[in-house]
Amino acid sequence: MSENILEVKNLKAYYDILKGQVKAVDDVTFNLKKGEILGLAGESGCGKSTLASSFISRKKPLKYISGEVDLVGNKIMEMSEKEFKKLRLSTISLIPQYALDAFSPTKKIKTYIADLARQHGIKTDKKFFNKVKERLDLVNLDESVLNRYSIELSGGMKQRVIMVISTILDPEFLIADEITSALDVSSQRFVATMLANLRDLGIIKSSIFITHDLSILYQIADRIMIMYAGNFAEIGPTDEIVDNPRHPYTRALIDSLPKVGIQYKDKRLSGIDGTPPHLLNIGEGCRFRHRCPYAIDKCEETPQREQVAEDHYVSCWRWKELGSDLSGQK
Amino acid sequence: MAKNKDIVMSVQGLTKVFKSGILNPEYTVAAKDVSFHIEKGKIISLIGESGSGKTTVGKLILKLINPSEGKIIYKGKDIAEINDKSETQNYYRRVQGIFQDPFATFNPLYRVDRVFDLIFDSFDLDYEDKDKAIRDALYDVNLNPDRTLGKFPHQLSGGQLQRLLIARALLMDVDVLIADELISMLDASTRIGVLNLLVESCKKHGMSVIFITHDLNLGYYISDKSLIMYKGRLVERGDTKKIYENATHPYTQMLFEAVPEIGERWDPDEEFLPEQVVDDVNDFYQNNKGKGFVEIEEDHSVLFSDQ
Numbered sequence: 001m002s003e004n005i006l007e008v009k010n011l012k013a014y015y016d017i018l019k020g021q022v023k024a025v026d027d028v029t030f031n032l033k034k035g036e037i038l039g040l041a042g043e044s045g046c047g048k049s050t051l052a053s054s055f056i057s058r059k060k061p062l063k064y065i066s067g068e069v070d071l072v073g074n075k076i077m078e079m080s081e082k083e084f085k086k087l088r089l090s091t092i093s094l095i096p097q098y099a100l101d102a103f104s105p106t107k108k109i110k111t112y113i114a115d116l117a118r119q120h121g122i123k124t125d126k127k128f129f130n131k132v133k134e135r136l137d138l139v140n141l142d143e144s145v146l147n148r149y150s151i152e153l154s155g156g157m158k159q160r161v162i163m164v165i166s167t168i169l170d171p172e173f174l175i176a177d178e179i180t181s182a183l184d185v186s187s188q189r190f191v192a193t194m195l196a197n198l199r200d201l202g203i204i205k206s207s208i209f210i211t212h213d214l215s216i217l218y219q220i221a222d223r224i225m226i227m228y229a230g231n232f233a234e235i236g237p238t239d240e241i242v243d244n245p246r247h248p249y250t251r252a253l254i255d256s257l258p259k260v261g262i263q264y265k266d267k268r269l270s271g272i273d274g275t276p277p278h279l280l281n282i283g284e285g286c287r288f289r290h291r292c293p294y295a296i297d298k299c300e301e302t303p304q305r306e307q308v309a310e311d312h313y314v315s316c317w318r319w320k321e322l323g324s325d326l327s328g329q330k
Numbered sequence: 331m332a333k334n335k336d337i338v339m340s341v342q343g344l345t346k347v348f349k350s351g352i353l354n355p356e357y358t359v360a361a362k363d364v365s366f367h368i369e370k371g372k373i374i375s376l377i378g379e380s381g382s383g384k385t386t387v388g389k390l391i392l393k394l395i396n397p398s399e400g401k402i403i404y405k406g407k408d409i410a411e412i413n414d415k416s417e418t419q420n421y422y423r424r425v426q427g428i429f430q431d432p433f434a435t436f437n438p439l440y441r442v443d444r445v446f447d448l449i450f451d452s453f454d455l456d457y458e459d460k461d462k463a464i465r466d467a468l469y470d471v472n473l474n475p476d477r478t479l480g481k482f483p484h485q486l487s488g489g490q491l492q493r494l495l496i497a498r499a500l501l502m503d504v505d506v507l508i509a510d511e512l513i514s515m516l517d518a519s520t521r522i523g524v525l526n527l528l529v530e531s532c533k534k535h536g537m538s539v540i541f542i543t544h545d546l547n548l549g550y551y552i553s554d555k556s557l558i559m560y561k562g563r564l565v566e567r568g569d570t571k572k573i574y575e576n577a578t579h580p581y582t583q584m585l586f587e588a589v590p591e592i593g594e595r596w597d598p599d600e601e602f603l604p605e606q607v608v609d610d611v612n613d614f615y616q617n618n619k620g621k622g623f624v625e626i627e628e629d630h631s632v633l634f635s636d637q
Contacts, residue, residue, distance in 0.1 A: 043517040043518070043519060044517055140603060140605070155380070156604055184379035184380055184544060184604070185379065185544065185545075185546070185585060185588045185589050185590075186379065186584060186585070186588045186604035186607065187604050188588065188590070189587075189588040189590070189596060189602055189604075190602060190603065190604050192590070193596065193598075193602065212517060212518060213518075213590070214518070214592060215590040215591050215592045216590045218590065218591075218592045218593075218595070219590050219595055219596050242592055242593070252519060253518060253519060254592065256518050256519050256521075256522045257518060257547075257592060258522070258525075258545075258547040258548050258550070258551040259547055259591055259592065259593070260546060260547055260550050260574060260586070260589065260591060261550070261574075262550070262551060263550060263551060263552075263570070263571070264525075264526070264529050264551055264552050268526060269522045269526070269551070270522065271518075271519050271520055271521065271522035271523035271526075272519035272520070273523075275487050275489070275490075275520070
């Protein structure tokens with residue numbers, strides 16, 4: 001099993017609030033292989049960002065309930081904050097959503113990077129900045145950005161600076177949360193491709209790319225995991241997920257994507273009726289059942305994670321019988 | 331070409347220059363020489379990246395800002411000449427906008443019904459039974475009035491709030507709706523529902539929509555006509571299908587190369603740099619000096635040079 005960077009088993013992380021528990025990550029199991037980019041997709045509120053933050057920091061009200069997380073031999077759920085701090089940036093690194101807005105407007109990019117490095121006990125000598133400059137060159141930025149303020153940079157440029165900072169210590173595992181969402185299409189393509197390049201160059205060993213946009217994952221992810229309302233729905237190799245989805249939710253998600261070449265006049269796309277359930281005290285059963293066109297009585301019970309093929313797992317009572325029904329339509 | 335009677339609004343040579351600073355003012359040309367027609371019951375997409383000027387055009391039409399040059403003709407009249415209160419009210423009765431963030435549109439302290447109360451207070455709407463009209467409009471946008479009215483904005487989803495605003499537009503029987511990034515904040519599964527609804531309302535009520543977006547796929551899906559904007563200029567204009575099949579301006583071509591699509595992967599060997607398009611566009615303008623805005627086929631025009 002040494003080829004796995006990350007192994008997550010039955011992870012549960014809930015938000016403890018006054019009214020009860022919000023089951024944002026409920027029984028999620030998956031692994032991340034060395035050299036892999038795993039795409040994590042789902043609607044807002046499905047728990048994808050909570051999953052990421054449960055790896056990095058478990059601040060209140062987010063509470064770790066049970067399950068195991070093994071990151072290159074470190075049982076990170078049992079580690080104290082002090083121990084875990086050593087792993088940050090060097091082993092595990094996170095680009096949070098809205099990182100673009102986190103630059104200080106009064107500091108030059110250079111100062112910002114230096115502050116961050118010192119926080120992690122890195123000497124900010126000439127050698128360090130040479131490395132920074134090398135990396136900036138890699139993402140096609142001139143080293144002059146170091147002497148600029150964040151407001152002088154475009155969104156795409158800022159996102160590239162963030163990618164340089166968060167991978168400066170060559171982390172084994174990078175969590176990229178919605179890094180392309182606030183960008184223009186042209187920058188989107190560049191940043192997404194950059195993530196794959198960093199992996200190809202061995203600067204990062206593996207990555208989870210969280211986004212709501214399946215079409216970007218299709219471009220660069222090796223495998224895709226779909227979450228729905230805090231539950232694991234399906235995981236599999238990218239082409240399998242797109243061509244032969246086994247979960248009705250995956251199918252519906254793919255069908256709702258507009259593509260160039262499809263016009264309303266000629267073909268109407270369908271969304272999914274209804275809205276995701278509230279995760280407060282949600283109870284048993286498949287969480288998609290109220291919106292699922294294939295729901296049966298059995299779906300009142302929580303489905304188990306079952307293996308479809310190598311690397312392909314699904315949580316749906318009816319995946320076997322639905323089989324070709326789901327892959328047929330396009 | 332569209333027959334004259336089908337044209338609801340006509341935008342002619344619209345230019346907006348923003349001035350910043352007092353002693354050494356800097357000028358930003360947000361929109362330059364933008365011209366197009368809006369036809370009755372049609373959807374026109376205004377596509378561009380951030381800073382392209384697409385929202386500026388939307389704001390100009392909504393009279394939120396005044397143009398530096400050019401005019402917008404609505405019902406035979408330049409809207410810049412609309413000054414007095416009743417005329418302005420009349421204009422807003424027929425030309426409305428819906429924006430990206432529905433939570434910013436609604437006042438969180440009031441129930442959502444207030445958006446309807448406000449239009450009944452401000453405009454002279456011709457309905458015998460006000461409540462029934464509201465309920466009908468809500469059914470029209472696939473909302474259950476019993477589960478929507480009386481709620482506070484935070485109790486509804488973003489998609490529901492946007493539907494509510496479309497219902498309001500239908501209730502007012504607007505001629506032109508500016509939908510600025512209407513569905514950018516919605517999830518993939520709900521956004522298509524809102525889009526379909528928008529098209530249906532359009533056809534059913536003869537409403538025209540300017541659909542402002544950065545998403546080419548969405549633009550293609552719903553619109554009859556498209557406008558591509560780059561750095562304040564309209565670089566390609568015409569029939570949506572024609573533009574998509576025969577994209578001629580380097581900027582439009584770049585957009586097509588960059589847009590992610592399921593079933594078609596980006597070429598991994600191609601070195602793609604977002605900055606490259608600046609040079610490409612400059613070269614294109616240099617090579618076609620003096621040509622200007624040219625119709626290359628019926629209902630498809632391209633900006634060949636910016637001088």
